[in-house]
Amino acid sequence: MRPSKHPLHARIPILLLPAVLVLAGLAVLAWAAPCRARADGLVILTHDLAGQAQADPATGELRGIEHAGKRAFNLEAVREIMTAVGMTARIREVSFAQGMAALASHEDTAFFNVYRTPQREAHYKWVGPLQREVDYLYGLKGNAIGGLDAAKAAPAICAVDGSQHHNMLLADGFTNVVTAPTYLECFTRLKSGAATLAVSSDETLIQKLHAAGIPASDIRRVPEPLVQSAGYIAFSPQVDDAVIRRWQAALNGLISSGRFQTLYDRYYER
Incomplete structure (x- = not known):
């Protein structure tokens, strides 16, 4: 944008x-x-x-x-x-x-x-x-989530500790949030399977994927935006x-x- x-x-x-x-x-x-x-x-x-x-x-x-x-x-x-x-x-x-x-x-x-x-x-x-920005939840293909309500049942959603995303997910009733100090760490956990979903803006996703070594073709996003900010x-x-x-x-x-x-x-x- x-x-x-x-x-x-x-x-x-x-x-x-x-x-x-x-x-x-x-x-x-x-x-x-x-x-x-x-x-x-x-x-x-x-x-x-x-x-x-x-x-x-x-x-x-x-x-x-x-x-x-x-x-x-x-x-x-x-x-x-x-x-x-x-x-x-x-x-x-x-x-x-x-x-x-x-x-x-x-x-x-x-x-x-x-x-x-x-x-x-x-x-x-x-x-x-x-x-x-517009921010979404992203996961690896094969673990696609139908929507934000369905994401509440995902094993683990990674968000940066104390971030807007972290606070918003908790306020919206998500009990499956795990925290990391950086967005890169969240996407590293996504790659390893330690997290099922991670948060990113649509514009900065590719940079995070490159840093974590995740091919863009391996990623899927929850269709509903998490937040516009x-x-x-x-x-x-x-x-x-x-x-x-x-x-x-x-x-x-x-x-x-x-x-x-x-x-x-x-x-x-x-």
């Missing part, structure tokens, strides 16, 4: 936790501390970059790999927004669960790509969308509204100038 075909409308010094919370927050503090920005004081985090980004040999900064997929595109789009607002922080990769924990426990975090759902709406501030940059709720407006204006400028589409063509999988 090309971004140009859709209307695009539309929060850190690190806080030291009390001793009783140090164990719970230690992992987050470890990677967040080096990422201070000079401009807005934000830590910038992302997730699930496997196979779509690499460290620049000259600077060590994460850069998207051309034509590698959605996350390469998101990474480069956010880098351009950061340049436009005068930020020099390095983007850091964490697990999805770590990123969501940072949003909840620190006052100075931006985390992308996060689906903007009604359940999350009031808990964060938002800039975007970066893209819109849009991916955003989520900010800690304490981030000043002026910062949010500045980031949104930078994204809007990226779109109106045509640069957004150029990045899409260069980094999204074709």
Whole structure:
């Protein structure tokens, strides 16, 4: 789904936790501390970059790999927004669960790509969308499921821990959900038989299949979409509204100038 075909409308010094919370927050503090920005004081985090980004040999900064997929595109789009607002922080990769924990426990975090759902709406501030998607459940041929209701009887549906898909499946009464830290791990489990179904957007499925070593001809999808959604940059709720407006204006400028589409063509999988 090309971004140009859709209307695009539309929060850190690190806080030291009390001793009783140090164990719970230690992992987050470890990677967040080096990422201070000079401009807005934000830590910038992302997730699930496997196979779509690499460290620049000259600077060590994460850069998207051309034509590698959605996350390469998101990474480069956010880098351009950061340049436009005068930020020099390095983007850091964490697990999805770590990123969501940072949003909840620190006052100075931006985390992308996060689906903007009604359940999350009031808990964060938002800039975007970066893209819109339709997500489905996928399984190997021979294990085809007739629909979402029938999928409730499947042995195991793999979803990323704490993701929109994970929460939605649980809310809809699925008792057969197993979690993994990444989408690649879910499709690896699908290949091995440890999971019967896994979640993916229609646009990024091929990249996940390539990474997991699953031929596209071996995959089938549940006909009904699981969810239609849009991916955003989520900010800690304490981030000043002026910062949010500045980031949104930078994204809007990226779109109106045509640069957004150029990045899409260069980094999204074709």
